[in-house]
Amino acid sequence: MSANEEARAIRRRSWRDIDLRAVAPFAALILLLIVGALVNPNFIGITNLANVATRSAFIAIIAVGATFVISSGDLDLSVGSMVAFVASLMILFMNSGVIADPALMLTAAIAFTIVAGAACGLANGLITTVGKIEPFIATLGTMGIYRGLTTWLSQGGAITLREPALQEMYRPAYFGYILGVPVPIVVILAVTAVAAFILYRTRYGRHVVAVGSNSDVARYSGIPVNRVRTIAFVIQGLCVAIAVLLYVPRLGSTSATTGILWELQAITAVVVGGTALKGGAGRVWGTICGAFILELVGNIMLLSNFISEYLIGAIQGAIIIIAMLVQRSLVRKS
C-alpha cells in the first residue's frame, strides 16, 4: 500500500469513526428545533429559546453531576429530595439572622449551601461504598430521609425567605444577565465546561470511566475504586448545591414538594445525552443537550395545541425509553 493510499484509508476510516451515540442527541435536538419551528413560529425566537434554556438550568446542572455518578457505574435517586433539603437548609440559615450584614450573610449562606450539598453527596457515597449497599437501595433510602427531613423542617408547608434586603440582593442570581446572557445559562455553561474538563482531561475523570467500565480492571490497575465512586457522589452533591443556589432566588421559598421527580428527569437527561446507564462512558455535553431536549419537548407541547400539557410526564417517560432503544440499535450497528 503506497503512502498515498494509506493516507486515504485513514481519512476514510476517520469518517466512519464518528461515534453515532455521541452525535445522536445533537441530531435529536436539531430535529426538535425544526419541529418546534413548524408548530409555532414564536418558538424559534431567541427570547423563547433563552427562556427554555434558563428553565432547564436546574435539571441540566444536576444531570451534570449525575453524569459522574452514572459513569462510575452508580446511580443517585436522591437528588430531587436533596434539592428540597439543601434549599430548606439554605433559607433557614438566611432566616436565622446570625449575620446582620446582608452581603456577608449571603456569602456565608452560599458557602453553607455548598458544604451542605457536598455533605449530602458524601453521605450517599459512603453508604454505597463503605456500607457496601447497592446504590439504588442506598439512595432510595436517603431520598426518603432528605424528603422526610424537608417535610419536617417545613412542618408540611413552605419555607420562605423573609428578609427583603436579602431577597433583593439575591434576585439577580436567577433573573440577572451577564453580557446579555441570562445568569442560569452562564452557570450551565460554566459548570459543564468544568465538568467536561474533569471528566476528559484529568486523572480523576479517567479513573471514573475505568471504574464504571470495569471495576475489576480498575482495582487491578491500582485505582482506589471506592474513593473514586465516593467523590463522584460528592460531585453530584456539589451540583445539587449549585442548582439550589439558582433555585432559591427564583421563588424565595421551598416546600416539601420541591424537586419531586427531578431525579427521573436528571437520569433521563443523562441517558438521552448518550451516557451508558451501566457506566463506563460519560458524555457531559450530551447530558446538557438531553436536559435541553426535555425542556424543549415541554415547551413545544405548551406552544402547540394538539397535546395536553398534562401529558408532559408521560412524554418524558417515553423519551427515556426511546433513547435507550436508539442507543442500543446504534451499538448493534457499530
Place this chain on the structure above:
Amino acid sequence: MNSQIVEDGATVLSARRIAKSFNGVQVLFSVDFDLRAGEIHALMGENGAGKSTLVKILSGFEQPTSGEILLDGKPVKLPPNGAAEALGIVIIHQEFNLAEHLTVTESLFLGREVTRYGVLNRKFMRAETRRVLDLLGSHVDENALISSLAIADKQMVEIAKAISRDARIIFMDEPTAVLSREETNYLFRQVRKLRDKGTSFVFVSHKLDEVMELTDRVTVLRDGQWIKTSPTAILDGEAIAQLMVGRELSKLFPAKSEPNVDEEITLSVTGLSTGYVHDATFDIRKGEILGFSGLIGSGRTELMEAVAGLRHRASGEVVIHGQSVTSGDAHAVNRSGLAYMTKDRKSKGLLLNSRMTANLTLQSLDKHGKLGYLSPASEAAALEKARRRFDIRVRDGNVVAGRMSGGNQQKLLLAKVMETEPDIIIIDEPTRGIDVGTKQQIYHFISALARDGRSIIVVSSEMPEVIGLCTRVAVMREGRIVGMLEGDEINEQEIMRYAAGLKKKAAA
C-alpha cells in the same frame, strides 16, 4: 460387548472439513473428527490448538464457518446454546454449570421439572435422581445443596445430569484439572462403566498419563489443524507430546541466563498465608526469572495477588527492596516497584470498550501531567513508544481493546504494566490463549526484561513455558509451595511429581 464396540462401533458423530474463524482470525482449518459409539476419545493439543473451539462446534455452542457435522451419518445443523442436549449431546464444562443454591435433585431436573396436575412431583424426581446416582455408584445425597458438595461430587452431579438426559455423547473439558488422584480414579471407573454401556466420550485433557490410561483413541490438533487420529494403545506419551508440539521447543525460548548468586534480593516473601495459601516463603534476585508451576487451583494466583496487595494476607511478610509493605495496599506495592499482570486480561486487565491509550496509561496516569491534568501529547507519545517496543500491530490506532486479537491484547497488557516502570514483575499466565508466534515474542520480551536487571515471576500452567524460561521453579499444590527446583531438576516429570503430591520438598 465392550471391546467389540470399541473396535468397530458405528460412528455416531463426525465432523467433515470443519473450519472456523473469529473476527477474521482462523482458528480451525479443515478438521476431520470421528466419534464412535462406546469409545472414549481423547482430544489433545496445546493451548490455542483449537480443542475448545472444536468441542464447542461439535456441541452446537458455535457454528462452523464451513464444513459439516454428521450425526448418525446424517448431516445436521446443531442447535445453539445447549439445545443440542435434546439430541443427546452434552458438554460438561470446566467451570460447572450448577446453581449453588439448588439441591442435587433440583439441578438434575432443572428446566424439565416433572409435574403432576401442575404441581412439582418431588417424590418422583428424588427417586429418579437416586436411581441415576446409584447407577454411577455415587453416594452423593440427592437432597444436598450443590454448594455443600466437594468438587468431585459436583462433577459427578454434572455427569448424572447428562445421563438422566439420555446423553449419548458427553464432552468433558479438562474434567480432572480440579480433582485429586483418588477422585480421578473414581471418575474414570464411572466413565468406563458408561462407555461399556455404549455412551461415547470426548475427553479433553493436557495430562498425558490420564489419556494413556483412560482413552481408546486419540486425536491431536496443532495450531488449528488436524494432525493425527490413532488408537491410544499404539502410541506412547512421548509420541503424543511430539505430535502436539511438532516443533523444536528450544527455538521457542531464548537462551536462559543464570542470575548472579550475589545479586540483590529484590522481593522476599516469608510465611505468607491467606484463606487458601499456606505459609508461602520464597525470594527472587535481580535479573532472575522464577517460575511458579502447579495444577489449576493450587493457589498460585491467590498467592501472587496477596503479594501484589490485591488481596489481604492473613499472616506473613512481603519485603520489596528491603522495605516491608502493608497488607492489601496495591498502590503502595506498585509504587515500590512491583507490578502484577493478571491472567484474566479480558475481565481484570483491559477496559475492552476503551482505546489503546486509555488502557495503556491507566495504571500510570501520574506520569502524564501535573495536578491531575492529563496531557494528550504525552499519552500519545507513550502509546507510540509502547507499540514499537512491544510490537503491537493494529491497523487502526483508535481501535477499542476488545476488538484486538488476543496476542495484541496481551502485548498491550504487558505494555500497560511496564508503563509503571516496575523492577519486579509478576506475570500470571503470560501466553494464555494466544498464537505460537506471539508466544515466542512474549518469551523474548520476558527474557530481555530479566537481562535488563528486572526480577520476573512467571506463573504458568503450561509446563514447557516454565521449563523453557525459568532458572528456578516453585511448584505449588493445595495452597502450599511443595517444591523448589533448580537446574536439571526442572523437567516435566519432576514438576508433575510435586504438583500431583507424589513428592514433597525436604524441610527447607
